[in-house]
């Protein structure tokens with residue numbers, strides 16, 4: 001057996017999975033949260049056994065040392081599991097990295113140097129890589145969230161600003177969640193047995209993004225220079241008039257870091273309804289909370305706009321697919337969004353929509369003519385494990 005340890009380092013968290021890329025089996029799944037806070041929390045799951053530790057975890061180095069200690073202590077042993085690589089999720093690859101890349105000192109420095117383009121993500125990714133390379137003597141592979149969108153046409157990735165300024169500062173649409181959009185759109189093609197599909201994928205997690213995919217190639221996506229643009233998210237605003245930034249500076253008196261924090265961490269569902277977790281927003285809305293009802297309405301309105309726009313970009317639509325935490329689990333949201341898109345010929349069968357499953361599935365009515373609606377669970381860790389093995393072989 002060979003396995004890959006997949007690491008996803010966030011600003012204050014480290015998510016990991018030990019995955020068998022051939023079978024797709026996850027041998028261990030874990031999460032270190034609240035890194036740098038007074039009390040950190042480590043959860044390590046092997047099958048049905050869960051081990052939890054609460055202690056101060058000052059930085060990502062200590063987090064990874066603790067995780068490796070648990071693999072020794074409660075298993076599975078990385079050696080016995082035949083670890084062949086560590087796969088790292090890296091959010092921003094800039095224009096330099098558009099394929100999974102085996103990490104050497106230059107690549108490590110290159111990822112760290114992209115921090116200005118992804119200040120919330122790349123510094124943590126770079127630290128995770130540095131520490132993991134010190135502790136684990138196997139090949140390390142960086143898999144970039146931006147890579148799948150390297151194919152975007154110029155008209156889709158160009159912002160209509162001064163061309164010289166854009167070039168000097170690498171300002172363009174990069175797109176994110178690419179590993180998920182690629183994995184999910186490929187699963188759709190496999191399940192339907194067709195490559196020549198016009199697909200829209202809605203990745204709705206804490207971060208959320210939409211993509212338009214034509215015959216397996218990404219042609220548009222909602223996130224931009226950074227993961228702030230596009231859909232309404234848990235704590236991020238998504239699209240807004242750029243002049244709001246000047247207004248916040250000049251009229252509200254916020255400085256740039258405060259505006260950054262406001263739009264990335266205090267906006268989206270949280271900004272409108274005070275909660276970023278979709279389950280809580282839905283339950284407050286069910287209780288009649290006006291702010292939660294409005295947050296849901298704004299979230300849906302943005303989704304409907306993007307699907308309409310991407311159907312136009314694709315010149316028609318064959319499949320609309322929902323994925324990630326909200327997309328996979330919220331049957332009411334899927335129903336509401338598809339109901340608003342009936343004019344495109346989309347429809348959902350309420351019974352199929354209510355089924356909970358880890359399998360990809362069509363939720364349009366049987367015999368439906370017109371574009372299909374699907375739910376396809378994403379698996380970024382498995383995709384990263386497979387891309388990592390491909391990069392070292």
Ligand SMILES: Nc1ncnc2c1ncn2[C@@H]1O[C@H](COP(=O)(O)OP(=O)(O)O)[C@@H](O)[C@H]1O
Nearest residue numbers: 204205206207276277278279324325326329330
């Ligand atoms: N049953 C559910 N109904 C609605 N939303 C759900 C459900 N389960 C999970 N979610 C939502 O999924 C989101 C997290 O998605 P996830 O893909 O795990 O996020 P990320 O990987 O970006 O942290 C949260 O907003 C959570 O409320």
Ligand SMILES: CC(=O)OP(=O)(O)O
Nearest residue numbers: 091176177206207227
């Ligand atoms: C790029 C991005 O938005 O990632 P996440 O959804 O994991 O925050």
Ligand SMILES: [Mg+2]
Nearest residue numbers: 205206324380
């Ligand atoms: Mg996710």
